[in-house]
Amino acid sequence: MNQMTRFKPAPNRVDAAMPDDNACWDAFVARDRAMDGRFVGCVATTGIYCKPSCAARHPKRENMAFLPDPAAARAAGYRACLRCRPDAVGRDRLAVAAAIAFIEAAEETPRLEAIAVHAGYAPHHFHRLFKRETGLTPAAYARGVRAGRLKAALAQPGSVTAAIYDAGYSAPSRAYADARQHLGMTPSAWKDGGRGAAIRWRVVDTSLGAMLVAATDKGLCRISFDEGEADLRARFPHATLLPADEALDAMAQRVAALVDDPASGADLPIDVRGTAFQQAVWAALRAIPAGETRSYGAIAAAIGRPGAVRAAGKACGGNNLAVLVPCHRVVRGDGSIGGYAWGIERKQALLAHERRK
Template sequence: MNQMTPLRPNRPPMPDDDVCWDAFSRRDRRMDGQFIGAVLTTGIYCKPSCPARHPKRENIHFYPDAAAARAAGFRACLRCRPDEVGRDRLAVEAALALIEGAEAPPSLDAIAAHVGYAPHHFHRLFKRETGLTPAAYARTIRADRLKQALEGESSVTEAIYDAGYNAPSRAYADAVRHLGMTPSAWKAGGRGVVIRHMIAPTSLGPLLIAASDRGLVRISFDEDEGDLRGRFPHADILPADAAFAALARQVAALVEHPADGNQRGDLPVDVQGTSFQQAVWDALRAIPPGETRSYKQIATAIGKPGAVRAAGTACGDNVLAVLVPCHRVLRSDGGLGGYAYGVARKKRLLERERDR
């Protein structure tokens, strides 16, 4: 197997015992690799998601990693195999480095061979750790490069080839998916893109809803047409028509029933974001209604446990309030933390989900 060097060797601090016990009790897979639970009555240590029967609280001790548990005299659980967690995460990090450094997207077979795993097994592992398949992650990397090239001085054609595309057709398809518009429209600053909008009354205050012909571009409280024009200075901002009004009513209903947002995968979305931001936003939508996560858990869920601050920034960059539920992220100590539209609204949204 090829030698693999971690891209992000700095381990985040181990959670306190109460957080560890809560994660262990819920068998929280997102916390695998963050700590180890050692059972005093059996002499074995397990990862948080271990499916075995739980011991009593007083019979478990938590360690930062498997090495510390072994040094204390415990042996690995044969059911959850906790020693493999570190190897899996290291393999995903090596795959991320390979994809990010390649001029053209490597094949699944090439990635799996590089990290020493069977292709189909690693495909499932990579998606579980990052929320994306290797191919989808490679597409976002190229789309990011295309975005940067389009913002430079080169022509559209030069930007397409500078980003690593062999033909314009693939670049246009990726640009529409990740940038929300064609490369030519992006280069022109969104000129010619039509955005319709309306302000819907809700029980938590007026809600601005805006969409291009491809999908929603903005959902926010306490904003108006002027704010929208500031965000999209070169777009044609128009009032709602009948088709858009029907979409807006569905969005506004999420304020009264925010838990329904997880089931609304049919609502079209047209947002711009880096591959990291997209991964964070996908992780937010994966949080079950009525539950919350910390910024550290979000960073871990996308395979970058050291990027806690960046995960918080990506949550703050979310442009689709309620639909992408950044209100479900709390501070590590369980506090509500901040929210772009006020902590009182965040609290109300969480209460409504828990009540349901």
């Protein structure tokens, strides 16, 4: 018997976290790194299995089968590709998950060296790995965690100074620097419903309806359909709401253009609040190419938290920047459309329009 005849296309298993055959093949053709770890491709003619992003030449479609993980591939008689090393994907993501847990449990921001040692990698290599998996550096993720603690502490009774130290900051200056990045305003303003913050806003017409566009002096803080001044004031009850100036008018027109031209706003400045987890999810959303979709499970896996599918869904629901942060490109694992804060019909229209581009 020819040595290779024993490698027949393995039966494709149905798995809730695994895309269907066509989606798997599309991921291989696109060498989609975001799909690494969700399944492996088995090549009947060579007897090897690869991760979706493998740089090797693609085999013919009829010679490919897809299985949920390396263990299933090995059980079917395949061996790991030496070029893409698919077995390392699971180890890498487990290491990132361990690092995230380490960062979130630490009372003070841990140094990169300590995080890498905990994960079992060299610091420089782990820095690249962590950013590839989460979209953030370990330091940026840690700053987000600490800013999230500050946000929670500011919501409690007591002084701003006490909240700053309770959140783990050693000095108020660092807290104010992080607050400008993660809260969009100073800790005092955040604690007092946005008091002292200036937000300019306007409503623009788009092909999918009226859109609210609002921004601080740092960047866009709210993009939404079917909202107006009352909705914005409810979010920032003590902020100073100002009419649009020339700069915001120009920005609003670019935001409106996103509905019909998704690539037109790639460099728009943003100023959104969120935990480190939310920011990682939002970064993963912005990495989805127009015309493509990802499941909630794929987003969770892409940020190194494969078990946090429900939390990834909540982070999508907490997105403040409609269209610019494209949460409409996330669907359920079975391919169904899923929810959308601004209406299912609008989500379907956005996806249909992007596919035609």
